[in-house]
Amino acid sequence: EVSLVESGGGLVQPGGSLRLSCAASGFSFSYYEMAWVRQAPGKGLEWLSYISVSGRTIHYADSVKGRVTISRDNAKKSVYLEMNSLTAEDTALYYCARGEDCSGESCYPNWFDTWGQGTLVTVSS
Amino acid sequence: DIQMTQSPSTLSASVGDRVTITCRASQSIDSWLAWYQQKPGKAPKILIYKASILESGVPLRFSGTGYGTEFSLTISSLQPDDFATYYCQQYRTYSAFGQGTRLEIK
Numbered sequence: 001e002v003s004l005v006e007s008g009g010g011l012v013q014p015g016g017s018l019r020l021s022c023a024a025s026g027f028s029f030s031y032y033e034m035a036w037v038r039q040a041p042g043k044g045l046e047w048l049s050y051i052s053v054s055g056r057t058i059h060y061a062d063s064v065k066g067r068v069t070i071s072r073d074n075a076k077k078s079v080y081l082e083m084n085s086l087t088a089e090d091t092a093l094y095y096c097a098r099g100e101d102c103s104g105e106s107c108y109p110n111w112f113d114t115w116g117q118g119t120l121v122t123v124s125s
Numbered sequence: 126d127i128q129m130t131q132s133p134s135t136l137s138a139s140v141g142d143r144v145t146i147t148c149r150a151s152q153s154i155d156s157w158l159a160w161y162q163q164k165p166g167k168a169p170k171i172l173i174y175k176a177s178i179l180e181s182g183v184p185l186r187f188s189g190t191g192y193g194t195e196f197s198l199t200i201s202s203l204q205p206d207d208f209a210t211y212y213c214q215q216y217r218t219y220s221a222f223g224q225g226t227r228l229e230i231k
Contacts, residue, residue: 061219109217
């Protein structure tokens, strides 16, 4: 079964840092582009970041550019999001999402055919 | 940046109704549009991609149309399981979601 499981969320003070992880299973992880999307409480979806299958091509939303770093480890079937200088506006449920099947090529930008259940990040003093 | 605007924000309907949700892009996105359904406490689920292609396993009562800047999602006959929030997403340039349409029981 195809699965994405996020972890690493929690309560962090303003100005703090956090590293989110997303573990994939049930599919050939190294063939898929990946992304992070967040959802503030009671709000809509916000695309944050993209990483190519090789990890060499990366894009960020303007709202987080310079404060977050996406990476992946194909051997560990995982994608990561490192976040710094966190503010209350970063409080949200963070999802990792799989880009559509492009047979190992790039389809960026992507729609997302599989989502994790999310990990909650709360920024508060 | 391409902005996506959905209407209405909330839609009240009854089981069996035909409903349509609209999504407008601030500039042309050709057919690079997807629709998702999200239920409370759950992750979004893909319904339609490339404006009108139904994802495998999605009921045929869902359909999508549009090109350029105007798009719509139609549910031909609402079922109890369809009451949820729906989001459009453009993937023409970077990615952006609409603000969502909450479909509630009348």
